[in-house]
Amino acid sequence: MxxxxxxxxxxxxxxxxxxxxxxxxxxxxxxxxxxxxxxxxxxxTPEHIKQAAIQSIHDDHSHYAPANGTLALRENASTFLANKYQQHYTPDEIIVTQGATEALYTAIVSVLNPGDKVIIPTPTFPLYIADVTVAGGQPVLVNTAATGFKLTPELLAETITREGEAVKMVILNYPSNPTGVVYSPEELKALADVLRDKPIFALCDEIYSELHYDQPHASLSAYLPEQTILVTGVSKSHAMTGWRIGLLGAPQSLINELSKIHQFTITSTATVTQDAAASALGQGKDDxxxxxxxxxxxxxxxxxxxxxxxxxxxxxxxxxxxxxxxxxxxxxxxxxxxxxxxxxxxxxxxxxxxxxxxxxxxxxxxxxxxxxxxxxxxxxxxxxxxxxxxx
Ligand SMILES: Cc1ncc(COP(=O)(O)O)c(C=O)c1O
Incomplete structure (x- = not known):
């Protein structure tokens, strides 16, 4: 056989x-x-979000949503990101994904050609390594134990020089799973300076942005908007892991391309859960x-x-x-x-x-x-x- x-x-x-x-x-x-x-x-999940989902069912929101997500959710996401973190994405620069997980997959598959290298600071959330591997890319694991579990500008620059032109992406996750480490605005600025004007994307997984204990959340997107692809969502912020709603943010020209993988893998996420997430990021911005x-x-x-x-x-x-x-x-x-x-x-x-x-x-x-x-x-x-x- x-x-x-x-x-x-x-x-x-x-x-x-x-x-x-x-x-x-x-x-x-x-x-x-x-x-x-x-x-x-x-x-x-907070009560008002559940009620929004129930209302959505009663209103027969049982049809396909627009591929990149309902306008109401993308508008609320745009306002939420701008007010909370000074991240400026218009509703057209946002795709609603099947959890942050699909946002990561869509971004990685859209960027990588076989053999491309992706810098991943470790210890890391293992999903990045799996996605890069499936896309035919090569994960370049950078041990950050000696630098307080943070990628420093020196480590980043050194790795880019050593690995050469095949480097297409760096994946940053802050606050971090598994270490809980965060980056300050100064640290992000310094990383942005290393990446600026190099053909390298920064894929920033900010799914834990609302769970910041000692200082406000800062984002690389403020310093390097053209090269940053933002991944976030409501799973952790609104206790909505099972609702499967994530967000992908990037400049319009990139979103038009990323949207192809998104559409051809999942068409669009469930309309009812998008209505619930619109309530999360609208009325529930401080949930x-x-x-x-x-x-x-x-x-x-x-x-x-x-x-x-x-x-x-x-x-x-x-x-x-x-x-x-x-x-x-x-x-x-x-x-x-x-x-x-x-x-x-x-x-x-x-x-x-x-x-x-x-x-x-x-x-x-x-x-x-x-x-x-x-x-x-x-x-x-x-x-x-x-x-x-x-x-
Ligand atoms: C760093 C990180 N990114 C992404 C995810 C996945 O998020 P979602 O449930 O929205 O797909 C997780 C879940 O544990 C995570 O820890």
Missing amino acids: MEMTNYLNRQLAGVKASDILNFANFAQQIPNIINFTLGEPDFN ALPMRDAYSTRRDYILATLDDLGFITVKPEGAFYIYTKIAPDLEQDDEKFAYDLAERGLVAAVPGSYFGPGGEHYLRLSYATSMAEIKQGMTNLKNYVARQRTE
Whole structure:
């Protein structure tokens, strides 16, 4: 019999199944475990957004939406981005996508030719590597552990010089999954200066922009608008992961081209969920604030425990993840540590090395979980570490 998998797109062989998902599935089977692996808000979608969706159904908004999205949503998105972050995209410079995930895919597939290189600072959200690989591109992973998990202008310039003209894109994610690191306006300006007038796109994943704890969110799009492709959405800001609404922003000439991949892969996103998202970005422009305050309290609680235990953490300033280095006297293989912690300590935290070079010896804890769970999880962690230290 012929083995038909041999005849698939060869790029697929280069795409790994998700280690994070495997770990999360393993951890889920363990009774009474406290789960810090989740990448989505534990809050429910605000009531006015649900009501907008219900109204939309009653109004028979059951037909195809315009390919790039309903005008109401694109108008609200345009105003939201301008008022909140001084990002200036007209409604025609925005595509409504199937979550930020489709926005990333559309941008990457639209830009890359086979063999093109994409600079990805690590530790990173692994989806970027998979998308670049599927598009026939070559991910260039840049370890940022030595620079506080940030891509510096020096590292960027050095990498561009070393990798040469095949570099077509750099992917930046701030606030970052998995590290929670953010960039200041000065840091973004300096990165923009390196990229300016080079034929390189900056794909900026700002899906966590509303979850910024200590300073206002800044965007590279303010300093390098012609080369920036913005990815954002309502999944994290409005606790709407299941509604699958993302946003892609870019100058008009680029949007006209990006729209082709979007249209031919998904036609348009669901009309009802777009109506709900229009309410999120219109009436609900500050819906994230109470959630942000809750996340901030949780972050501080976990940080204090990790500090006490001798773990080393770069204080996360955004998103809802803590990336912490295992205390030096404990098991240093992060995968071994995480599996043992899950089985014997009843705490599930993702091994840091699953996020790429620079993540060895780290764990990622998501604090998108209730304070009661967090308190129990930290007690479990303390007990586990105490046992390790006396065994
Ligand atoms: C950095 C980052 N980008 C994009 C996404 C996907 O967002 P969406 O659910 O809107 O597709 C996630 C989800 O965890 C993420 O962490």
